[in-house]
Amino acid sequence: MVRSKGEEFRRSGLTLGDAARLFMSYPNAKVLLPVTGAAVAARLAMGRFGKKDAAVIAATVAIEPFVEWLIHVNVLHLGPKRLRGRTVELPSSRKHREHHRDPRNPDILFVPALVPTMAGIAGINVALLRKPRPALTGVAASFAFLTAYEWTHFLIHSSYKPKTALYKTLRRTHQLHHFRNEKYWFGIITPVSDKVLGTYPAKEDVPPSPTVKTLGVTEAA
Structure with missing residues (x-):
């Protein structure tokens, strides 16, 4: 019997290789991996790595958890608003709420509007860094983190069982976000932002949320 993607995603005994093959069958992965690889290869081909490149990579590593946290809290969890008598909502917020309703569905857990998102990331790096080498370093590092985010989030929601201490922690805290209280544990790649910003309580200190x-x-019906 041929399993659907959802059935494969949720089946017992899913291996890391199985998860990787399934991940690569989705459009976001098919875009992210080659584009990220091309950005890294292009930067390597330019050569002349210096202190500014190191600073760009360090800054990207430092701010990524907090950018992730801010987007998760202020964009993805943003509810509908009334504007001039009409209810309006960001498509990304609506899709994220669908993900909370059905967290084991792999078809709705990826970043929406990936290509515009990547174009925006590239544009920000170019605008801030201006010179080609550091700008491309920033683009490559940012795309690498976006790829890591998508893969980690995919794996956390799959039936793959954690083998490392870090992944066990990430999986546990993200499950708490989905199944105990949506107001805490926002980090995906790392819990650093949650710990710094006060959204990393002990499970026992937070009551189950009726709106998780x-x-x-x-x-609307």
Whole structure:
């Protein structure tokens, strides 16, 4: 019997290789990996790595957890708003709420509008860094983190069982975010931002949330 992607994603005994092959069957992975690889290869081909490149990479590593946290809290969890008598909502927020309703569905856990997102990331790096070498370093590092985010998030929601202490921690805290209380544990790649910003409590210190699936939004029938 041929399994669907969802069935394969949730099946017992899923290996890391199985998860990787399934990940690569999705459009976001098919875009992210070759584009990230091309950006890294292009930067390597330019050569002349210096202190500015090191500073760009260090800055990217330092701010990524906090950018991730800010987007998760202020964009993905942003509910519908009333504007001039109409209810409006960001498509990314609506899709993220769908993900909370059905967290084991692999078809709805990827970053929406990936290509515009990547174009925006590239544009920010070029605008801030200006010179070609450090700008391309920033683009390559940013794309690498975006790829890591997508892969980690995919793996956390799959049935793959953690083997390392870090991954066990990431999987456990993200499950707490989805199944105990949506107001805590926002980090995906690392819990650093949660620990710094006060959203990393002990499980026992936080009551179960009645809105963990809906994010406090009642859907129209």
